[in-house]
Amino acid sequence: MSLLKSLGAESLFGDVSRMDKRQFFYQVLSFGMIVSSALMIWKGLMVVTGSESPIVVVLSGSMEPAFHRGDLLFLTNYPDEPVRVGEIVVFKVEGRDIPIVHRVIKLHEKSDGSVKFLTKGDNNSVDDRGLYAPGQLWLTKKDIVGRARGFLPYVGMITILMNEYPNFKFAILGILAIYVLLHRE
Amino acid sequence: MHTVLTRGNAILAYTLSVLACLTFCCFVSTVFLDYRTNVKINAVKTLVKNVPNYGNNKELNDLGFITFDLQTDLSGLFNWNVKQLFLYLTAEYKTESNELNQVVLWDKIILRGENAILDFKNMNTKYYFWDDGNGLRGHKNVTLTLSWNIIPNAGLLPTLFGIGEHSFKFPDQYTMQPV
Numbered sequence: 162m163s164l165l166k167s168l169g170a171e172s173l174f175g176d177v178s179r180m181d182k183r184q185f186f187y188q189v190l191s192f193g194m195i196v197s198s199a200l201m202i203w204k205g206l207m208v209v210t211g212s213e214s215p216i217v218v219v220l221s222g223s224m225e226p227a228f229h230r231g232d233l234l235f236l237t238n239y240p241d242e243p244v245r246v247g248e249i250v251v252f253k254v255e256g257r258d259i260p261i262v263h264r265v266i267k268l269h270e271k272s273d274g275s276v277k278f279l280t281k282g283d284n285n286s287v288d289d290r291g292l293y294a295p296g297q298l299w300l301t302k303k304d305i306v307g308r309a310r311g312f313l314p315y316v317g318m319i320t321i322l323m324n325e326y327p328n329f330k331f332a333i334l335g336i337l338a339i340y341v342l343l344h345r346e
Numbered sequence: 347m348h349t350v351l352t353r354g355n356a357i358l359a360y361t362l363s364v365l366a367c368l369t370f371c372c373f374v375s376t377v378f379l380d381y382r383t384n385v386k387i388n389a390v391k392t393l394v395k396n397v398p399n400y401g402n403n404k405e406l407n408d409l410g411f412i413t414f415d416l417q418t419d420l421s422g423l424f425n426w427n428v429k430q431l432f433l434y435l436t437a438e439y440k441t442e443s444n445e446l447n448q449v450v451l452w453d454k455i456i457l458r459g460e461n462a463i464l465d466f467k468n469m470n471t472k473y474y475f476w477d478d479g480n481g482l483r484g485h486k487n488v489t490l491t492l493s494w495n496i497i498p499n500a501g502l503l504p505t506l507f508g509i510g511e512h513s514f515k516f517p518d519q520y521t522m523q524p525v
Contacts, residue, residue: 247495264432
């Protein structure tokens with residue numbers, strides 16, 4: 162019990178026992194507010210950037226030393242912005258769940274605006290034709306999820322930890338939820 | 347009221363906000379800088395062959411061979427928010443089938459602290475110069491440019507063209523001998 166006391170758990174549960182119904186509802190509502198505003202920010206970013214996934218975490222070392230595992234990339238995907246060689250694009254390949262972050266190294270654009278391009282990871286020795294769907298030789302605009310515009314190191318490590326240790330994820334989410342629900346403002 | 351949890355929470359929150367603030371200052375201090383500089387490029391040897399492209403459609407495609415000279419001093423581009431430069435040499439040209447063709451022929455990664463004064467003579471390309479068809483033989487205007495993508499510690503990822511480009515012609519005949 163003394164451990165609980167020193168962790169402040171007693172005062173935490175004390176808060177709850179002193180709450181009436183009205184206050185408890187208020188806590189639940191403010192919890193809902195946090196969840197829905199996070200969702201609103203994410204969906205809002207999707208509208209502003211035009212990308213279905215405006216922030217991605219780098220999951221592999223194929224772009225080292227530029228991007229390491231756990232770095233965060235901010236994407237935009239404006240349809241009238243042309244794709245050019247040297248850009249870092251995030252693309253999806255049929256049959257693979259996880260999008261890939263690689264650089265465009267070859268590009269051919271026809272006069273009607275249709276464009277096909279080939280990508281390669283900076284740290285890979287060969288281009289990406291082996292990663293594409295069987296028989297696919299080029300990427301086109303519809304494969305693009307976004308183009309990398311901004312970079313923030315390390316922050317995505319949390320997501321990687323959460324994906325690799327699901328128990329850790331549930332523990333963190335559980336503690337946060339309990340804290341928000343039980344703690345009085 | 348100062349339990350282990352509240353103290354730990356305060357320390358963690360303060361550390362994170364100071365780190366975030368410093369990172370943001372680092373980004374703002376470099377966001378308006380001009381990262382362009384002069385580059386001298388010259389194509390030395392230019393050959394074109396017509397061979398089957400087994401990596402692609404297995405048809406006969408034009409394959410260019412060039413060697414190039416490159417001179418530039420990029421050491422002025424580095425500052426505390428430039429972790430790495432990604433240099434790439436692009437050949438850009440127009441053919442009958444494609445309005446725009448861009449092929450990266452060579453690239454190089456320069457980390458901060460490494461030698462950024464480049465002086466290459468008669469360098470070979472790193473990647474094959476495959477055309478998407480047969481548009482290279484006798485081509486009058488292929489433009490070589492050097493560009494760089496700046497990888498910061500935190501911030502934007504700008505791509506810039508070097509000032510100074512070079513245009514060259516491909517010969518009117520295919521080369522038959524092995525290169």
